[in-house]
Amino acid sequence: MGQTVATIDDVAKKAGVSKGTVSSVFSKKRPISRQVTERVLEVAKDLGYFPNHVARSLAIKKTMIAGLKMPVSKDSNMSGFEIQMINGVMKECSRNGYRLLLDTLPEHDDPTQFSIDPVDGVIMLNPRKQDPRIERYKQMGIPLVLVGRPDPMDDTVCYVDNNNRDLGFKVGEYLLGIGHRDILFLNAASDMTVAYDRESGLAESFAAQGIPFDTVQVLHYRQYRYNAAEYGYRSILETFGKLPYTAVIADTDRVALGVLRAARELNIDVPERMSVIALSNDATVAQETTPRLTAVDQSAEFLGAEAANILIEKMNDSSIVHQRVIEAKLVIRESCSRLS
Amino acid sequence: MGQTVATIDDVAKKAGVSKGTVSSVFSKKRPISRQVTERVLEVAKDLGYFPNHVARSLAIKKTMIAGLKMPVSKDSNMSGFEIQMINGVMKECSRNGYRLLLDTLPEHDDPTQFSIDPVDGVIMLNPRKQDPRIERYKQMGIPLVLVGRPDPMDDTVCYVDNNNRDLGFKVGEYLLGIGHRDILFLNAASDMTVAYDRESGLAESFAAQGIPFDTVQVLHYRQYRYNAAEYGYRSILETFGKLPYTAVIADTDRVALGVLRAARELNIDVPERMSVIALSNDATVAQETTPRLTAVDQSAEFLGAEAANILIEKMNDSSIVHQRVIEAKLVIRESCSRLS
DNA sequence: CTGAAAGCGCTTACAG
DNA sequence: CTGAAAGCGCTTACAG
Structure with missing residues (x-):
C-alpha cells in the first residue's frame, strides 16, 4: 500500500505542470486553461490527491474555523443553555462557511503550553473573573467574543450577554x-x-x-x-x-x-x-x-447566533468592537397563579 | 501597534539562540540548559510569543484534533440523541487531550472543494447509504469511525451502532x-x-x-x-x-x-x-x-464515548478495525400497563 | 546542550 | 495562461 498520501508535488510532476498551476486549479484563484485543468484533475483523481488544509492554512493565514472555548466541567454534561447556545453558534458559523473547534480542555498554567490555536477567532463561554485568557487572545491577535460579561468590565472586548x-x-x-x-x-x-x-x-x-x-x-x-x-x-x-x-x-x-x-x-x-x-x-x-x-x-440560541455574527464580522475587521446585552423576556404560561 | 504577532524567529533572534533551541524550550523534546531556557522564556513573554499550532501541525503531521461530521440539518437543532452522543465523544476526547472539530457544513459535489481536514481522525454521524465520504477518508489516510452502520456493510470500516x-x-x-x-x-x-x-x-x-x-x-x-x-x-x-x-x-x-x-x-x-x-x-x-x-x-453517550475511544486507538495504529454493536436496554417505568 | 539547514505542503507575487 | 522561487512558522535529523 502506498502508505503516504499524494501531495501537490506528486500531481504537478505527474501532470507535467508546476505546483502553482495545480494550486490554481484547486483554489480557482487564477484562471487555468480547460486543457490543463482537466489533466490536472484527472491525475489528482488517479493519485487520490486532496489539498492539505493545514498547509493551506499556514500559507494563507486563515483556517475558516471558529473556536468555542467551553468551561471545563470535568464530567458533567452540557446544560440546556449551553446546548442551545452552541446550536445558535453552529448555525451562524455553518451559514458563513466556518466550522467550529470545540475546546473543553482544561487550562494549564505552564506558559510553555499555550499556543495559537488553528482558528480565526474564538467565542468564549462564561469567562471567569479576571480571566487571563482574555489578555492572551489579544496578544495572539485572535479576535474574541465573550458570552457573558467580562469582569472587571472592559470596553475593548466584544461580548454578548443577558441582562x-x-x-x-x-x-x-x-x-x-x-x-x-x-x-x-x-x-x-x-x-x-x-x-x-x-x-x-x-x-x-x-x-x-x-x-x-x-x-x-x-x-x-x-x-x-x-x-x-x-x-x-x-x-x-x-x-x-x-x-x-x-x-x-x-x-x-x-x-x-x-x-x-x-x-x-x-x-x-x-x-x-x-x-x-x-x-x-x-x-x-x-x-x-x-x-x-x-x-x-434567555434566548440562548439567539445569544449564540449573535456571538457568532459579531465574531464573523470581527474576523474580517479586527478593529470592530461590539457589545450586545439581550433583554430577558417573560413567557407566561400556566405554572404561576395569583396568591389569594 | 505591532499588528503582527511574534514568531519563533523573532524570539530566536532577540534571545541570541537558534530557532531549534526556542522550539525545544517550548516542546521540551530535547533538554535545554536552565540558563538558556529562562532567557528564551523571558524574551518570549516580552514579545508576546506563542507557538503557532498550524505551523506545528504541518511539521509534525498531527493536530490533536478529532473531527465530528454531523448530518446537515439546515436549521433544525440537534436531537437529544446527538447531544448525548457528542457529550460522550467530547468527554473521551478531552480526557485524551483531543479537541473536537464540529463540522456541519453541507456537502458539495465539486471534487475541487474537498480537502484533508486539520484533524487526525473523524467520527461520522449517521452515514448515508453508499456514503461516498467513507471511501474518500480512506484515500486521505484519515482514520474513520462511524456512528451507525455502513450501508452496504463493510468489514474494513470501524463503527459503533445500536442493535x-x-x-x-x-x-x-x-x-x-x-x-x-x-x-x-x-x-x-x-x-x-x-x-x-x-x-x-x-x-x-x-x-x-x-x-x-x-x-x-x-x-x-x-x-x-x-x-x-x-x-x-x-x-x-x-x-x-x-x-x-x-x-x-x-x-x-x-x-x-x-x-x-x-x-x-x-x-x-x-x-x-x-x-x-x-x-x-x-x-x-x-x-x-x-x-x-x-x-x-440507546446509551447515546456510551455510543459516543466508544466511538471516540476506537478512534483514539486507531489514530495511534491505523491498522486497527473495531466494530461494536450495543444492545438496547428496556427501562421499564410507569407509562405502560397491561391490557386487561 | 546547541546550531544550521532541510523539510512539512501549500500560496503568491513576479516575470513572461 | 503558466512557471520558478520565496515564504508561511514550525520540527528534526545531523553534526558538533
Whole structure:
C-alpha cells in the first residue's frame, strides 16, 4: 500500500505542470486553461490527491474555523443553555462557511503550553473573573467574543450577554405583582456572575416596592452533588413545609422539572398551592410539562447566533468592537397563579 | 501597534539562540540548559510569543484534533440523541487531550472543494447509504469511525451502532407480552436506516409469536413539517379515536413528551387507556414526566464515548478495525400497563 | 546542550 | 495562461 498520501508535488510532476498551476486549479484563484485543468484533475483523481488544509492554512493565514472555548466541567454534561447556545453558534458559523473547534480542555498554567490555536477567532463561554485568557487572545491577535460579561468590565472586548439583573428584576416584579412574597430561589452555583446578578435584580424589585427581601430564601446549586433536575427535586423535598414559600424560582427548566416532580409526589398543587417559574426556556421542555412552565426566555440560541455574527464580522475587521446585552423576556404560561 | 504577532524567529533572534533551541524550550523534546531556557522564556513573554499550532501541525503531521461530521440539518437543532452522543465523544476526547472539530457544513459535489481536514481522525454521524465520504477518508489516510452502520456493510470500516433490529424486537416483545396488539408506531424519518431496522425488528417480534403485523400503524417523521414534540402531539390528535391503538411507540422521548401532552388534552389516561414507550431515554426528561416514561436506553453517550475511544486507538495504529454493536436496554417505568 | 539547514505542503507575487 | 522561487512558522535529523 502506498502508505503516504499524494501531495501537490506528486500531481504537478505527474501532470507535467508546476505546483502553482495545480494550486490554481484547486483554489480557482487564477484562471487555468480547460486543457490543463482537466489533466490536472484527472491525475489528482488517479493519485487520490486532496489539498492539505493545514498547509493551506499556514500559507494563507486563515483556517475558516471558529473556536468555542467551553468551561471545563470535568464530567458533567452540557446544560440546556449551553446546548442551545452552541446550536445558535453552529448555525451562524455553518451559514458563513466556518466550522467550529470545540475546546473543553482544561487550562494549564505552564506558559510553555499555550499556543495559537488553528482558528480565526474564538467565542468564549462564561469567562471567569479576571480571566487571563482574555489578555492572551489579544496578544495572539485572535479576535474574541465573550458570552457573558467580562469582569472587571472592559470596553475593548466584544461580548454578548443577558441582562441578568433585569431578568431577576422582572421575575421579582411579576411574582410580587401576583401577590407572592415568600419565595424559594433555587439559584445557580454561587461562584457564577449570573447567580449574583439575578439575585441582585430580584432584590431590587423588592426594594422598588419597599418590601423587605428577607422573605426570600436563596439556595445555590452545587454541581458536584447532583444534576439539575435532582437539585430541584431534592430542594423541594427538603424544604417544603419547613420554609413558608408560596412560589419557587428555578434556575433552569431542568431544575423546574425536578420541582414539578417533587410537587406531584408531595401532592402539592401547581400552581394553586405553589407557583413555579423557570429562568430558562427550553422550547421542547417548558411547553410539554403539566402545567406548562412559565419561564424567562434567555434566548440562548439567539445569544449564540449573535456571538457568532459579531465574531464573523470581527474576523474580517479586527478593529470592530461590539457589545450586545439581550433583554430577558417573560413567557407566561400556566405554572404561576395569583396568591389569594 | 505591532499588528503582527511574534514568531519563533523573532524570539530566536532577540534571545541570541537558534530557532531549534526556542522550539525545544517550548516542546521540551530535547533538554535545554536552565540558563538558556529562562532567557528564551523571558524574551518570549516580552514579545508576546506563542507557538503557532498550524505551523506545528504541518511539521509534525498531527493536530490533536478529532473531527465530528454531523448530518446537515439546515436549521433544525440537534436531537437529544446527538447531544448525548457528542457529550460522550467530547468527554473521551478531552480526557485524551483531543479537541473536537464540529463540522456541519453541507456537502458539495465539486471534487475541487474537498480537502484533508486539520484533524487526525473523524467520527461520522449517521452515514448515508453508499456514503461516498467513507471511501474518500480512506484515500486521505484519515482514520474513520462511524456512528451507525455502513450501508452496504463493510468489514474494513470501524463503527459503533445500536442493535436497532433487536431494539424493535424487544419493544414488540414487551408490548405483546402485556397484551397490546393495536399499536401506533411514531417512527423516525423513512429514509433513515434506523427507521427500517426498528420496524423490521418489531415485525419480527410479531412473527415470532405468529401474530399478524397489520394491527400496527406506522407513521414517519418529517422534520421539515414540525419538531419532534410537535410530531408526537399532532399524531395523537389526528389519529386518536380513528385508529384503534392501545399503545404508542414514540421514536424519541421528545416525541413522547408531545404524545403525553396530547393525551392530557384529550383526557386519555396514560397508561390505563393508552400505553406509551419511547425509543430513547434522556435521563433528565424521561424521569421527570408524569407518568415517568418507559423507554429504551440507546446509551447515546456510551455510543459516543466508544466511538471516540476506537478512534483514539486507531489514530495511534491505523491498522486497527473495531466494530461494536450495543444492545438496547428496556427501562421499564410507569407509562405502560397491561391490557386487561 | 546547541546550531544550521532541510523539510512539512501549500500560496503568491513576479516575470513572461 | 503558466512557471520558478520565496515564504508561511514550525520540527528534526545531523553534526558538533
